[in-house]
Amino acid sequence: MADTHRINFEPVDIEMEVGEDEKILDAAFRQGIHLMHGCREGQCSACKSYILDGDIQMERYSTFACNDAEVEEGYVLLCRAHAFSDCTIELLNFDEDELLNSAPLQDVETEVVELTEHTHDIVGLKLRAVSPATYDFKSGQYSDLMIPGTDEHRSFSMATTPTNADHVEFLIKKYPGGKFSTLLDDGITVGDKIQLKGPYGNFTLKNGHVLPIVLIGGGAGMAPVLALLRHMSETEDTRRVRFYYGARTVQDLFYLEEIKALGERLADFEFVVALSESTDGADELGVIAESGMVTTVVEAREPELRKTEVYLCGPPPMVDAALELAAQQAVPGDQIFFDKFESPISAE
Template sequence: MADKHRISFEPVDIEMEVGEDEKILDAAFRQGIHLMHGCREGQCSACKSYVLDGEIQMERYSTFACNDAEVEEGYVLLCRAHAFSDCTIELLNFDEEELLNSAPLQDVRTEVVEIVEHTHDIVGLKLKPVEPAALEFKPGQYAELTIPGTEEKRSFSMATTPSTTDHVEFVIKKYPGGKFSSLLESGIEVGHPIDLRGPYGNFTLKKGHVLPLVLLAGGAGMAPVLALLRHLSETGDTRRIRFYYGARTPADLFYLDEIRALGERLADFEFVVALSESGDGGDALDVTAAAGMVTDVVEAREPELHRSEVYLCGPPPMVDAALDLAARQGVPDDQVFYDKFTTSVNDD
């Protein structure tokens, strides 16, 4: 059995136990401590922290996330870090509200109840929790699904809210040769078991916040934003809410009827699609459409963006462009929340 050590986090005065064979971030999740994180693969720097005392070694990581000079100074990525002594770690990026207010990781055996083609490259997957019979999570979070027949895992955001207890819904983009998405075309069927672990992620609505909301999504980034929108509708949120979705053409749009219905239950809601390759077709779909990239459409329509909370989710180029826009518009960092979808190397 691997040796265990104590980790003390500053400045939040939280302690936990970690085994030498587990990453510090995973140990935190296991004990219900919800540290800031992103890709969990050493690529994004969201979990970067500073070692005040103790011995820590990291698995392979990207030097773009933590460069050699930073490592020499004592910076680490908690998603790649193993402790080999008792340690004191300074958290550089944390949300006190979330730290001890999130569900611990759960391993859930699920069963496929529905697979549906939303577009030519977007698939919907619904899983029914079997053992245990429910998954505790917050709207906007994501889960890991084990690729059937392997020990490999893929992360996908959940589109449902906790009020939907009979299934968990995912929106998955298909990639040529992708191990998981290819199985959705041929290999995974209704009734098949899939192991799920979660929840992960900080892309959640913050309690007590009252600023207007601007939601941006592209591709499978629809999933967590739809979860937020479903929750806002369920709770009767009265804030100004604008949802911008980026797609190439009208054929790449989906969930339009449900979004329209959700919006009708909100006090001040508008849904706008940004079509990068064809600005035509919005009228036929009864949706407000604008030609161009979604960030350009937001910039033109949201001159007071800095007075809003901004939620972004989608492929990295879209999220990077949206973060640049938020910075140019003077949106404070603590009003911007994002999930940047990435793909596994040579895979989905």
């Protein structure tokens, strides 16, 4: 059995234990400590921290996330880090209100209860927790789903809120040759069992925040945005909310009726679709439709983006463009929340 060590996080004064055979970020999840994170594969820098004391070694990671000079200075990616002594680590990016206010990591056996084709390449998958019979998470988070018959997983955002106790809904984009998405056409059926692990992610509404909200989504990035809208409707949130969704044509749009209904229950809501290839047919849908990329539309319609909280989820190029726009508009980093699944393990 691997040796265990104590980790002390500063400046929040939180302690936990970690085995030498587990990554520090995973150990935190296991113990209900919600550290900031992103890809969990050493590709981004969301979990970058600083070693104040102790022996830590990292598995393979991207030098774009943590370059050699930073590693030499003492920076570390917690998603790739193993501790080989008691350590003190300074967290560089954290939300003190969220640190101890998240559900511990859970392994859940689920059963497929529904498969729905929303568009030619977006499939809805609803799962019911079987063992255990409940799954605790926050609106906007994501889960890992095991690919049946393998030891591989894919990461997908959840579109449901915790009040939907009878199922968890995922919106999954199909990719040619994708190991999970291929099974949605021929392989996964109602009644099948799928192992789920989670929850992960910081794409959640923060208690006590009052700034207006700008939601930017594309493709299967609809899922966590829909979860936030459902949550805000349930809690009768009174903030100004603007939802911008990027697609190619009207054939790529879905859940329009529910979004309209959710918006009617919010105090100040507007839904705008940005269609990059054609706006033909948009008038018949009864939605505000603009021509162009979603970030271009947001730039034109949100001149005071810096005074909002911005939530982003979608294809990596869209998220990158939106982050660049947020930087140009001087949006503070603690007002930006996003999930960008970019590693080979979670590219679907």
